[in-house]
Amino acid sequence: MYDSxxxxxxxxxxxxPLYNGGVFESQPQSGGVQHAIAxxxxxxxxxxxxxxxxxxxxxxxxxxxxxGSSSGLISASLQTENETYxxxxxxxxxxxxxxxxxxxFLLNWPSTSSMLFFQNTDGKDINIELASPSLQPFTKQxxxxxxxxxxxxxxxxxxxxxxxxxxxxRMQGATIxxxxxxxxxxxxxxxxxxxxxNMPYQNWFVKxxxxxxxxxxxxxxxxxxxxxxxxxxxxxxxxxxxxxxxIIARGHNIFWEDPKYxxxxxxxxxxxxxxxxxxxxxxxxxxxxxxEFIHWDVSxxxxxxxxxxxxxxxxxxxxxxxxxxxxDPLATLFMNDFNVVETCSDVNSTVDTYISRLRELQQNGVxxxxxxxxxxxxxxxxPLMRAIIDKxxxxxxxxxLTEVDISKTLDKDTQAIYLEQVLREGFSxxxxxxxxxxxxxxxxxxxxxxxxxxxxxxxxxxxxxxxxLQEWQTGxxxxxxxxxxxxxxxxxxxxxxxxxxYGNKTADTTFSLCGGRETKHVTISIRL
Numbered sequence: 001m002y003d004s005x006x007x008x009x010x011x012x013x014x015x016x017p018l019y020n021g022g023v024f025e026s027q028p029q030s031g032g033v034q035h036a037i038a039x040x041x042x043x044x045x046x047x048x049x050x051x052x053x054x055x056x057x058x059x060x061x062x063x064x065x066x067x068g069s070s071s072g073l074i075s076a077s078l079q080t081e082n083e084t085y086x087x088x089x090x091x092x093x094x095x096x097x098x099x100x101x102x103x104x105f106l107l108n109w110p111s112t113s114s115m116l117f118f119q120n121t122d123g124k125d126i127n128i129e130l131a132s133p134s135l136q137p138f139t140k141q142x143x144x145x146x147x148x149x150x151x152x153x154x155x156x157x158x159x160x161x162x163x164x165x166x167x168x169x170r171m172q173g174a175t176i177x178x179x180x181x182x183x184x185x186x187x188x189x190x191x192x193x194x195x196x197x198n199m200p201y202q203n204w205f206v207k208x209x210x211x212x213x214x215x216x217x218x219x220x221x222x223x224x225x226x227x228x229x230x231x232x233x234x235x236x237x238x239x240x241x242x243x244x245x246x247i248i249a250r251g252h253n254i255f256w257e258d259p260k261y262x263x264x265x266x267x268x269x270x271x272x273x274x275x276x277x278x279x280x281x282x283x284x285x286x287x288x289x290x291x292e293f294i295h296w297d298v299s300x301x302x303x304x305x306x307x308x309x310x311x312x313x314x315x316x317x318x319x320x321x322x323x324x325x326x327x328d329p330l331a332t333l334f335m336n337d338f339n340v341v342e343t344c345s346d347v348n349s350t351v352d353t354y355i356s357r358l359r360e361l362q363q364n365g366v367x368x369x370x371x372x373x374x375x376x377x378x379x380x381x382x383p384l385m386r387a388i389i390d391k392x393x394x395x396x397x398x399x400x401l402t403e404v405d406i407s408k409t410l411d412k413d414t415q416a417i418y419l420e421q422v423l424r425e426g427f428s429x430x431x432x433x434x435x436x437x438x439x440x441x442x443x444x445x446x447x448x449x450x451x452x453x454x455x456x457x458x459x460x461x462x463x464x465x466x467x468x469l470q471e472w473q474t475g476x477x478x479x480x481x482x483x484x485x486x487x488x489x490x491x492x493x494x495x496x497x498x499x500x501x502y503g504n505k506t507a508d509t510t511f512s513l514c515g516g517r518e519t520k521h522v523t524i525s526i527r528l
Contacts, residue, residue: 296324
């Protein structure tokens with residue numbers, strides 16, 4: 001079984017290795033903690049690994065402590081005879097205590113001898129100490145088994161229907177029809193103004209998704225292209241479509257820290273003028289859409305860009321979150337950024353960098369409620385993705401994959417293969433609360449990946465989405481009550497309608513499956 005254990009605090013002593021070290025052979029130190037002995041030989045902060053196999057998923061973890069600097073971003077890399085994996089895991093290590101690095105890799109070719117090495121990403125010469133290493137191999141079948149186990153235990157629940165007559169007598173042989181009428185887990189996609197008035201697009205979308213996010217139409221440059229001329233006509237119409245079809249929607253975004261996507265007129269403002277424009281934007285947007293959106297991406301991609309903090313000071317982001325919370329206290333406020341789960345090679349957005357920034361805001365009183373992971377993948381590293389979510393899950397905040405797609409540098413069949421891998425990883429992780437695809441359709445295509453062509457005929461990625469949506473719903477179940485007057489199923493979380501028929505008499509009711517290990521019990525009484 002996969003071990004989802006992760007730590008974000010720096011500890012006096014390292015914990016014992018996961019999987020008892022896995023394929024590592026280590027010498028136990030005091031307390032049973034295993035210290036810095038590699039599989040066959042060690043050369044400084046590196047391990048020599050022998051006989052790694054192709055298509056095996058390796059989950060890796062280790063504890064790291066440094067000397068010579070108060071802190072440092074330590075990256076683990078893997079070099080084989082055929083290729084180098086620049087990053088299979090990172091940790092923001094400190095002096096005087098132990099920090100937990102968790103990651104992993106999957107080899108494209110078998111390797112007789114590989115080197116797993118560690119380095120300080122800023123190049124400064126520091127001493128890196130390692131402890132409790134663990135390398136656990138999984139076959140693809142084992143990895144899928146773990147996913148299915150997590151789905152069955154966290155996304156589904158048992159329910160027993162009891163049928164009796166009006167006197168409470170059990171009714172054996174009653175026909176039971178159960179239909180799932182809504183899903184608990186949100187799976188959605190970005191939409192654009194191209195959906196307005198486009199009935200084929202609307203019908204296609206509503207048939208599949210229970211969540212939406214506006215691709216660009218809420219962004220500042222879209223709602224106020226000229227200073228003082230605010231126009232919500234398009235976003236209002238899109239929200240009307242969402243409401244009419246009982247679809248939840250994320251608010252994306254209030255501000256975008258990338259100056260390229262800041263209104264041109266706002267880029268020319270400084271100081272008091274920019275502050276006034278920012279205050280006007282947030283108040284206008286919140287007044288227009290208070291309580292309409294379940295989430296707000298408040299300061300988009302703040303790990304990579306800092307347009308507002310450069311011009312308004314280091315507390316600018318703090319001000320954004322405070323104002324958004326006061327204006328719409330029931331909305332969940334998100335950090336949202338890229339290259340958090342997609343890779344660990346981007347030093348701006350490693351998992352510990354994300355956590356550090358989030359905690360910094362929380363310590364300053366920010367109502368930070370949600371973790372947004374954009375998830376723009378090229379080639380997914382599944383054990384790294386899962387390890388990063390494991391670490392983020394220790395914060396006990398809702399986690400969403402907010403903009404899932406696969407790079408258009410890959411052919412459509414390959415996109416579909418990788419998309420299925422990412423979606424299965426997301427859906428099977430108990431701490432992921434929703435998945436949004438970044439697949440808004442335009443006449444010229446989509447940002448990176450489309451699910452259909454312009455006539456709504458599925459592309460390979462669309463086939464994957466339809467297959468998984470079908471797989472992740474209970475649909476329709478039918479059976480007959482047993483000698484106890486009962487009938488049981490194991491259903492995906494959501495809302496259900498059940499009808500019981502005995503002879504020419506029927507009765508029905510509704511129930512919800514909301515999660516948990518306990519079986520849900522529903523009683524139906526039929527008057528004879």
